[in-house]
Amino acid sequence: GEDVEQSLFLSVREGDSSVINCTYTDSSSTYLYWYKQEPGAGLQLLTYIFSNMDMKQDQRLTVLLNKKDKHLSLRIADTQTGDSAIYFCAERRLNDYKLSFGAGTTVTVRA
Amino acid sequence: DVKVTQSSRYLVKRTGEKVFLECVQDMDHENMFWYRQDPGLGLRLIYFSYDVKMKEKGDIPEGYSVSREKKERFSLILESASTNQTSMYLCASSFRQVSNQPQHFGDGTRLSIL
Numbered sequence: 001g002e003d004v005e006q007s008l009f010l011s012v013r014e015g016d017s018s019v020i021n022c023t024y025t026d027s028s029s030t031y032l033y034w035y036k037q038e039p040g041a042g043l044q045l046l047t048y049i050f051s052n053m054d055m056k057q058d059q060r061l062t063v064l065l066n067k068k069d070k071h072l073s074l075r076i077a078d079t080q081t082g083d084s085a086i087y088f089c090a091e092r093r094l095n096d097y098k099l100s101f102g103a104g105t106t107v108t109v110r111a
Numbered sequence: 112d113v114k115v116t117q118s119s120r121y122l123v124k125r126t127g128e129k130v131f132l133e134c135v136q137d138m139d140h141e142n143m144f145w146y147r148q149d150p151g152l153g154l155r156l157i158y159f160s161y162d163v164k165m166k167e168k169g170d171i172p173e174g175y176s177v178s179r180e181k182k183e184r185f186s187l188i189l190e191s192a193s194t195n196q197t198s199m200y201l202c203a204s205s206f207r208q209v210s211n212q213p214q215h216f217g218d219g220t221r222l223s224i225l
Contacts, residue, residue: 008151033213042115042201042216043154088153097142097161097205098169099214103153 006089006102013110018076020105022089025070029091032065033099034074037086046074046087084109114138115217117202123223130189132220134202141207143185144214145169145177148199160185161207192224 003025012018024032030051035043049056049063049072056063062075076083086106090099118133136143142161146154146169156169160179174196178186185204189196199221203214 004153035216040120040218042218043203045213045215048213097207097212098144098156098159101146101154103151 003100004089004091004102006087006105008103009106009108011108011110012079014079014081016079018074018079018083018107018109020074020076020087020089020107022072022074022102023070024072024089024091024100026091026093026100027067027070028094029070030094031092032063032072033090033092034061034063035088035090035101037088037104039085043088079107079109081109081111083107115202115204115215117200117217117220119220120218121221121223123225124189124192125225126193128189128192130192130222130224132187132189132200132202132222134185134187134204134217135183136185136204136215137183138204138215139182140204140215141182142205142214143179144203144205145175145185145187146201146203147171148201148219154201157187194224196222197224198222 006022033048034046060077064073086104088104089102114137116135144159145157158177160166176188201219202217205214206212
């Protein structure tokens with residue numbers, strides 16, 4: 001949706017780090033999520049961050065949140081071919097159980 | 112593990128037909144959602160339901176209706192299918208509490224209207 005914006009494509013070499021960026025507009029956003037969609041499949045929750053956190057790390061994944069700029073990023077360390085997918089950023093607003101999704105970033109990992 | 116099951120992976124229907132897409136979840140979730148996914152547009156919410164027989168319109172409800180007769184099942188209905196409803200349809204579910212309760216998704220139904 002237009003409230004959550006992501007670049008559409010990212011190409012990265014195998015073994016490098018990938019950084020996927022997302023901006024959102026609503027300052028009342030409480031949780032921000034990253035989902036992964038592999039070809040022909042549904043969305044798989046990768047990780048999330050609460051709005052009072054700046055950073056969250058989970059194995060190869062690092063989420064950074066800049067609440068002042070309303071900017072969220074997902075860093076994937078040591079990117080592998082299995083990381084090729086569409087990555088969606090989503091926000092949940094205060095007192096709302098609906099999510100607003102970005103358009104998705106298609107990540108292509110090249111050898 | 113949460114399981115959200117959509118009845119068909121691929122479906123081909125004709126213009127004007129009434130189309131039913133079914134979704135079942137096994138985690139006793141109160142909330143269920145229907146989205147459509149189109150390239151460059153991401154996921155757009157069609158309808159959601161927060162309890163049996165309860166429903167609310169999402170961002171793009173026109174041309175669609177829903178039914179929630181049992182807690183575990185949420186149906187999306189295309190009353191009279193049109194070619195612009197060709198899309199990937201995703202069902203999701205979650206607990207009702209407005210804390211961190213992520214939505215869990217099915218594998219999607221790719222619907223083609225000819």
